[in-house]
Amino acid sequence: MRGLGVPKNFTEGLKWLIRAAQSGNHHALMNLGMLFEQGEGMPRDYAEAKKIYLIAASKGNPLAMYNLAEMYYHGRGESVNHPEAWKFYVAAGHAGFPPAWLKVADMYAAGQGVQQDYAKAMEYYRKAAEAGYLEAMERIGQMYEKGLGVPKDHAEAKKWYSMARSQGR
Numbered sequence: 001m002r003g004l005g006v007p008k009n010f011t012e013g014l015k016w017l018i019r020a021a022q023s024g025n026h027h028a029l030m031n032l033g034m035l036f037e038q039g040e041g042m043p044r045d046y047a048e049a050k051k052i053y054l055i056a057a058s059k060g061n062p063l064a065m066y067n068l069a070e071m072y073y074h075g076r077g078e079s080v081n082h083p084e085a086w087k088f089y090v091a092a093g094h095a096g097f098p099p100a101w102l103k104v105a106d107m108y109a110a111g112q113g114v115q116q117d118y119a120k121a122m123e124y125y126r127k128a129a130e131a132g133y134l135e136a137m138e139r140i141g142q143m144y145e146k147g148l149g150v151p152k153d154h155a156e157a158k159k160w161y162s163m164a165r166s167q168g169r
Contacts, residue, residue: 010041029056030064046077062095082113098131118149137164
């Protein structure tokens with residue numbers, strides 16, 4: 001598709017991607033789902049993307065789980081469904097995709113799809129931060145700065161903001 005080591009040929013690449021997806025390769029399924037979701041080289045088809053992501057997710061692909069969550073969260077192809085988004089974000093986090101923990105935490109902080117719970121939000125921000133996710137470190141700083149789910153502590157907030165900055169944020 002992208003012409004790595006061979007001439008670029010989307011049609012030929014798509015043929016091989018579909019073959020790999022049909023054989024059950026979860027990476028190929030996830031990539032095929034992305035093509036349908038984004039409308040790359042074909043008409044955008046959210047229903048087909050969702051169907052393919054569900055298969056890839058059932059095979060343990062964390063990015064497919066995350067992409068499903070994003071579709072539910074943003075209402076791509078159907079109405080917004082925060083509880084379903086939350087379920088797939090959690091699954092993606094457990095499958096080893098740390099950015100999902102940031103989304104789970106944000107949903108707890110905002111009360112989207114779950115009961116608002118700042119202490120739980122902090123728990124999931126910490127999971128993402130422990131995996132090196134800088135945005136989670138910033139959110140922890142904000143939680144300490146505002147006293148959400150933790151006692152207000154400007155020194156602790158500054159520590160987390162500094163940690164995020166020192167790592168490139």
